[in-house]
Amino acid sequence: MKISLSWLRDYLRTDKPASEIARILTDAGLEVGAIESNGVAIPKVVAAQILESVQHPNADRLSVCKVDDGSGTPRQIVCGAKNYKIGDKVPLAQPGAVMPGDFKIKVGKLRGVESEGMMCSSKELGLGEGADGLLILSPDTTIGTPLSELFPAEEVFEIEITPNRPDWLGHLGVAREAAAFNCGELIASSPALPSTKKDASVAAIAAPEAASFYSIRRIDGVKVGPSPEWLRKRLESVGLRSINNIVDVTNFVMFETAQPLHAFDATKIEGALTVRFTNEGEAFTALDGKKHKLSSNDPVIADARGAQAVAGITGGTASGVSETTTSVLLESAVFTPTVIRRSSRALGISTDSSYRFERGVDAQGALAASARAAALIVEIAGGTPASELIVAGSLPALRTVPLRGDRVRSLLGITIDDAAIAALLAKLGIKQVVGGFEIPSWRNDLTREVDLIEEVARLYGINSIVATCSGIPAPSSEADKAYDFARGLRRRLSGSGFHEARSGTLTGSRDQASYATGGIVTVRNPMGEEHSTLRASLIPGLLEAVSRNLRHGVEAIRLFEIGKVYRQEQPEESTRLGLVITGRTALENWRGEPERSVDLFDLKGVIARLGNPLDPITFRPATHASLPLALEILMGGKPAGILGVLSPAATREVMVGGNQGQIVVAELDLAAIQASSGTGFSKDPKSFGAIPKFPAVRRDLALLLDAATPYSLIEQTALGAKEELLSSITPFDIFSDPEGVKVLLGKKSLAVALTFQLADRTLTTEEVNEAVARIVTRLRETAGAEIRG
Template sequence: MKFSVNWLGDFAELPPGVDDLAELLTLAGTEIENIEKRGANFDKVVVAQIKASAQHPNADRLSVCQVDDGSGQPRQIVCGAKNYKVGDKVPLALPGAVLVGDLKIKPSNLRGVESQGMLCSPSELGLSEDSDGLLILSPEAKIGEPIASLFPEDTILDVEITPNRGDLLSHFGLAREIAALIGAATPSSRMVTDVDQPARGRAGSITISAPNACPFYSARRIENIKVGPSPDWVRARLESVGLRSINNIVDITNFVMLEIGQPLHAFDADKLTGAINVRMAKVGEKFLALDGKTYSLGEQDLVIADDARAVGIAGVMGGEDTGVTDSTKTLLLESAFFDPASVRRTARRLNLPSDASYRFERRVDPGMVLAASNRTAELMREIAGANPAAEIATSGALPASPPDVSLRYELCNEVIGISLPKERIEKILQAFGLEKASGNSAESSWRIPSHRFDLQRDVDLIEEVVRVFGIENIPGRDRSRFTPESEADRGHDFESRLRARLAGRGLAEVRTSKLISRQAAEFENAIELRNPLNEDHAALRRSFDLSLLDVLARNVLGGAQRVAIFEVGRVFIPPEGREERHLGILLWGNSAPTAHWHSDNRILDYFDLKGVIESVIPSAFFKRVERPDLVLAVEIWRDDERIGFAGQIVSERTKTIGPTHPVLFAELNVDSVAQLGSGQIFREIEKFPPITRDIAMIVPENLSHEKILSTIVGANEPLLASVELFDVFGGKQEQNFGAGKKSMAYALTYRDKTRTLTNEEITVVHAKIRERLQRELGVELRE
């Protein structure tokens, strides 16, 4: 948003230089994106009045004007603009003037007609970027007066306002912030006239049929309006921040919005039928907006309506049918509080952003709603000769101020890292408009002003203290000081290792939204949001399966033959919404990115997924389970804790994705794995050679490797160093062993750390293990 430094200076004492002001705001968290000098500070540019205008004899798009510049002699000017009429007062650049872009004005001959200067647009004078026509001045401007006296030099700040600071979207709001930051007196809200308890129903009946979307609505009748040009001081203020002057009525509502942050709308009261009803739109209801476009509304859109039709999209834009025109005599002035989520939803759905919706989306100050109506009525009386009604018709109730927030002074100093006196902390908070409700030497409770809804916790108050004290004033700590590794550091390092290992296995990392559709939420029993942006982002995901399937579908649609992806992020476990960090892995398609002439490209299978899991968690093991959504489902365990699951997804969705390759999916709880540690065991490098002996056996088809391994290891032989399954023989060859039988062969490695083993020692130990297998499992040993 653009701010005029001159305008800010009307409300508060500012730092001496613009650069100082920009640095102050930037360090306090309000970034200055650009600084621009404005103002018509040009020699030989004066106010002139157009006395006559005729078509150029040799050019269809040019006119020949006779103007009075106060010199006593009429001047002939060739002009290409079309937005003026005879009698208008406009800026005239005389020969010798130098305008924006180093444009030098001199007498010239344009298509055979002499021109003794140039009539100027706002952009040519550096007042705004508007170059569509001449700058039409106020009728009160004196002919021959230098333009610089009407448009004094100004500096425009382009400020990035964060979404939680809607209170800064006005000159008064930003000036109030500056005053608090420099410790100056809080700016006087002189534009806020005393507001008595408004009489209800005096200025016309109001009904709010949608109180959740519109808690409060007010309307004020203003009669005897004289629509015309705005005075130069209003035009100068608006155009300095990029708004084009329309007429005095529209300009006043825009002026008040820029001044104190409350959007307003003026209806032509004579075009309204009956009472005002703030309601939800009907399905398919048509609305012709001020931008000249017709919009189809839905039941989720809030509208302002009379007895006949919708006359405004609440908080977004008014209607063309009830807009102010040159013939308007009576206004109905709207000032309301609309729910931010409702305004945001409608503005996004209709693709209809506006200055009003920008502010309502970020929440306006309830304390300024009626004050803005009074300020507007005051300006309309002063500028447009209007007669505002003393009463304001209202309906509903303004939202209450935010709840009190408690602050412990010790916590404040711990977070900041320095010790500030209690008095200093309190003075800073009071500068931001907070009132101390109660307290003692250790803590205090603070009343939050209506415009600071972002202050909800003690850390928010601490942030305000830091912004005033200056984060640059907090002493740095000695780099050599030892800092113990935190749990957050360990988690971050573990995730970095996960990413590196998975990338090394040829998987690509993806990032998907934490929000899922309402339809998916019902399927997954996920936690739904109270105020979702739209139906596609209505709940919090509880797993990565749907998100990664969406990525798979898009890649297959794009022609991918292989998809190997992973994501590390947060999921939300119902019913309480517990947050967990998970790792999701999805494999589909060819095992290699491209075919190779030397070998056929096989399809990724379950064992590829198992290998990926074991590459990142070598100590993981698997237990078969039954899951309705997975084939070959297993639980993934490490030590005595379940850390995830894996399998092949089989659903209606996977059948529509593309070629019928298996969709392999695994999900692991990263938090649990990180807490278990790396699982790495460091040993001394072995000095003595190992001896390996094999055991081959015929076993029942249903006897698992896990059972055999636990039997071998369970012998607790100290010389046994490792066991490895190296051969499984069965299936079609089962006739060699008998029905339901298979052959399994293991390599057993023996080693001692202190000496070289003898064959006799190994033979004794090996025989014990063979006997144990025969005794406990009934296997048939092969020689």
């Protein structure tokens, strides 16, 4: 909403500059976003005539001028411009002038020659870019005239008006507020109100849901023509286009009082103007020339022939004011906000009028606005208004809202007595009466006690409130525990070289199907196919990040993301941990250690470490549509996620540009990891067992196995037989020979380290030997293992 400062000053007597008024309005809740300024508002800049100009003795590019600024004594000015000739009139900033950018003009020497001011370009005056060089004024300009008279400053505020304050949608309302906040004095004017009469043959309300009040004033003998200069300037200053004097007056009064008005050509109206809902499908041509098909939800102003206006939204071409109009019917009404909003939206027509009716107009103000517009029409277009205003419906009585001083004090946390509260509210025209406070008609937003408390808070000023910072601490919640767990996990992963990713949850459906099971949640009104579903897996987002980073030439990628995924089944939303690795295992360095690309086991190891040592994570082979090599991740024996290697085809799709290697991905349910993790301490401290005091004995075995025999069989066979002395088994070398020389074809060599240890004594060589022998026997029988060398 544009508020012109000079227009505002018609209703507000103030000597404050624009910046101060803007600050006061902002503190009151009218956020002034920008102050546009056209024209010159700088004192001590005047029109001056160049009398002579000579070359500067010490500078090629400068000249020394004598100018007449009307003060009687010519001034000497050093100037760099070249676009003038002797006798030209130009703007002169005299010493003391403060130019835009807080640049003060002083008497001073330029390259050794005294200069008593500055001749200005249009840019230097803030009049826009303009031509290069000095602004050459018209030859008939009187020397000495302040530039602020030649280019009157037109400062315009761009204000964000909150939807609860439609009274601020006119200059008068803003002036009222400014005055209440000590920005100046309100210049009140109350036009003489005409007498009113009900006459259903002129104005009627057939749809009381759509309008509570409707009025028509007939003005005969008007002469439609262009508006006077002052009116055009006012409208242009707030971004409106001048149309003709009648329409301009209705717009002017709307931007003055916030009450929209409409003028019909009286000769084009047959019978009574009636507020009613339309008949379904009724055709209507709006003032902008567009044809609309109305629905039965659209309120119209209809005469005997049909709709002449969509109530509160737009007039129609058939009955609009034109050059031939001599009699007008001036409408001033109170339409129902919700009805106007619904209709405006359905028709796709939003106007200055509908904007105001949607938010609610000052009910009492409809009469004053009508009288004000009639007077202005008579003033600039002539004519004679009817002595009576024909009305339908009624204006509501003023409301009284109760207010308890204690409530004000406790809710705001301030000390203030009841009289001071009443004095503050009085500034807004809110009068203390029996039973509470009487609300002015333009404040539809004040209906409850709390609404008045807000007004007290605004006027008292939050800056005057002494801040306190107390409260009852809340016990930590399940969400706190989940947050802390995720926080710890994030830190562990970043500590082990993973970078945290965050991807959007709205994504394309195509990517989702590959990595998620169950129904995908779709959005009914997406911003395009690429954002049409809620992600069901974190993997596609991570793969997109991999692809992007590979394109940037990154050689080792380790990413994780903790975030929500969505699906149609319960739980509809769950938090997952997604991981992806690809490229080299480590950064290149000067040691020259052999390079290796990551594989499944690099990520398997990371995941295994996420678990609780007392309840280790286990893995089992799984089939997955998009991961030809896949393992199901089990925590506490229950499925908690998937780990796998992308298919070569999918890998190629991610690795545009011929990169090498595998892409390994994993996705786990965060709640499952959290559930198996505990607090780091065991509920049963004894379950950790004693820290072993006696030395361990290591024995290595080299086994020859069928190539297909899984390591897990060896591990289970060794550990599963209740071999009391054996505490762990670790594989440390696996070898097969495609030539069949070192190891027979179809066989593989597996070296394992067996660790033997007892908590209560040192082991003897004999008993370890016996245990190894038993294990070897079992491995031979169960896994077909032979002992090598």
